Amino acid sequence: MLEDTFGLVQLSTGDLLRAAVAQGTEAGKQAKAVMEAGGLVSDEIVIAILRDRLAEPDCARGVILDGFPRTTVQAQALDALLAETDQQINAAISLEVDDAAMVERISGRYTCAACGEGYHDSFKRPAKEGVCDKCGGTEMKRRADDKAETVASRLEAYHAQTAPLIGYYEEKRALSRIDAMGAIDKIAADLGTIVEDATAR
Ligand SMILES: [Zn+2]
Secondary structure: OHHHHHOOEEEEHHHHHHHHHHHOOHHHHHHHHHHHOOOOOOHHHHHHHHHHHHOOHHHOOOEEEEOOOOOHHHHHHHHHHHHHOOOOOOOEEEEEOOHHHHHHHHHOEEEEOOOOOEEEOOOEOOOEOOEOOOOOOOOEEOOHHHOHHHHHHHHHHHHHHHOHHHHHHHHOOOEEEEEOOOOHHHHHHHHHHHHHHHHHO
16 A cells, blocks of 8 residues: 555565575675575675665655564664665654454465465455455465464564664654554554655655
8 A cells, every 4th residue: 555655665674685686686695695504694684685675766765664674783774774875764653553463463364375465364355265356366375474373472572672663763753653453444544644744754
C-alpha cells in the first residue's frame, strides 16, 4: 500500500542480500562467502549492500526499510550511511501489538508463492480456499521460522535487541507509534497518514 501510494521502494534485508549475491557485486560476493560458510552476514556487509542499492534511481523518492535496522549498532551505522548523501530517516514506525496477538498473527501467516500476496489463517483468507485472490496461484508458502515455538524466541530477541530502537528514534524525534491491535484497514490508514506527514517534511 505504501509503495503504491507514495512511490516508495520496500527494501528488506533478505531481498537485498539475495539480489546482491545474484548480481555478483563486490559486497554480494562477500555476503555469499559468509553465507556459504554458514555464518551471519556482518552489519558492514549489509550496509555496503544498502549503500549500493540506495544509489539506484528507483530509490530517489525514498525507501521503506523492512527488517533493518534491528539493533542500535545497525541504526547508528544506517544514520552514518544516510549522512554521506545528506539523507535521514523521516519516520520510524512502531507497530504496537501484544506478544500473545503477535504469536497468533505470525504463526498464521502465509504468502502466495507466485506473487507474494500475504494471507492469514484467521484474518485474511483467500475468497477461494488455496487460490490466490490476486494471481490465481495455488501454491502457498509459510516461512519455516513462523512456527509458534520459533516466534516466542524471535519475540525474546526483539525485546532484547530491537525494542531499544524505540527510544533511539524517539530521541531523534522520528518515532511514530501505531496501535496495531485494530483492523487492517485502520492500521493502513494510520500508516498512510504518518508517511504522508513524514514525506512532506
Ligand atoms: Zn498470487
